[in-house]
Amino acid sequence: MNEAIRLVLSKELIILDGDGTLYIGSKPLPGAREFIRFLDEHGKRFVVMTNNSSFSKEHHIRRLSRILRRRFSLNEVLVSTEAAIEYLRELGVRRVYALGTPEFIQDLIRSGITHDPGNPEVVLIAFDKTLTYGKLVRAVRHIMSGVPYIVVNPDVLCPTDRGYIPDAGSIWALIRAATGKEPVAVTGKPSSLFLNYMLRKLNVKPSDSVIIGDRLYTDIAMANENDIDSILVLTGETRAEDLVNSRYKPTLVVNTLIDILK
Ligand SMILES: [Mg+2]
Missing domain, CATH: 3.40.50.1000 (HAD superfamily/HAD-like)
Structure with a gap:
């Protein structure tokens, strides 16, 4: 068993990024379907946490279900828009x-x-x-x-x-x-507003979760700033050489989601 899979199996909640991690546009990235199937087979809870505020939550759920060929529920997809709405509520803004x-x-x-x-x-x-x-x-x-x-x-x-x-x-x-x-305020990743909203909603402690994403300044920054373990995938924006000078450091790095399952 490799280190990445051990890390994933040791956590209660797997927090996944969407664009660049599970899919690009309308196409799944290598290993995305297999990885989700693996999580389902092992009874692992996961959530797709996306900053993409151009689509409604319903649209994201339809899109993910189509791309990954699995039906996603309301609690398995969270959009930055929801964190913004929650924050407006806290401020009393109408x-x-x-x-x-x-x-x-x-x-x-x-x-x-x-x-x-x-x-x-x-x-x-x-x-x-x-x-x-x-x-x-x-x-x-x-x-x-x-x-x-x-x-x-x-x-x-x-x-x-x-x-x-x-x-x-x-x-x-x-x-x-x-x-x-x-x-x-900035309400999407890496903001703790979004993270705390999600952890509260799903009733999970930060230390019981792991973040998997393709971006240093959103996914990995949010993990680092909240002491959460993280896995960087190189299927999106980040190149291996970007890591050298980055102030954000993932716990582990893999080329694609398939490598976690090897
Ligand atoms: Mg991404």
Whole structure:
């Protein structure tokens, strides 16, 4: 038995990243289906924790179920949008203006938050694939007039079948350049807001979990900052040479999920 599989089997909850770890675009990555099957066969609890706020939770569940050929339940998929909604609830915020897709805004409305472009209490910066110049102008004006903003996920790029596309972190960079202001919170990975929301929801201690992901500054950063063991896969953004100068260090590194099962 290799070290990676021993680590996985010793934990109560396996926290998996989506893009770059289990799939890219609509295709499963090598070993993804086999790894999920292995977890099921060993009765291991797992959750796919994704920063991709461009899709609704339902869309993520449908997509994962199709790609990995297994039905995913509500508690097996968590999206950064949920952590943002939870945080807005804690703040008592009811009205927001969001740079987000229609699916993202639908998830907000379903949880009782009003999308109010004219008079928001908070501006939300999400992975908006429907971004327009007009939306940017509106967001910048609100923030410059003193409305605080929250970044839903800090990812600069998102991998797709046809290469990388700009993600919420790139939109954030534009907002920051234009306004000179910092957000009051970043709610996706590596934020402990997202991690704690998930651990509370699933009733698991940090030390009883392991994070498996492809990104140093989100997946592995969240693990390091919360003393959680982690496994880096090299199927996404990170190259082996990136590790040398990284301040974030995974417990173990594997090329693909298949290597965990060897
Ligand atoms: Mg990823």
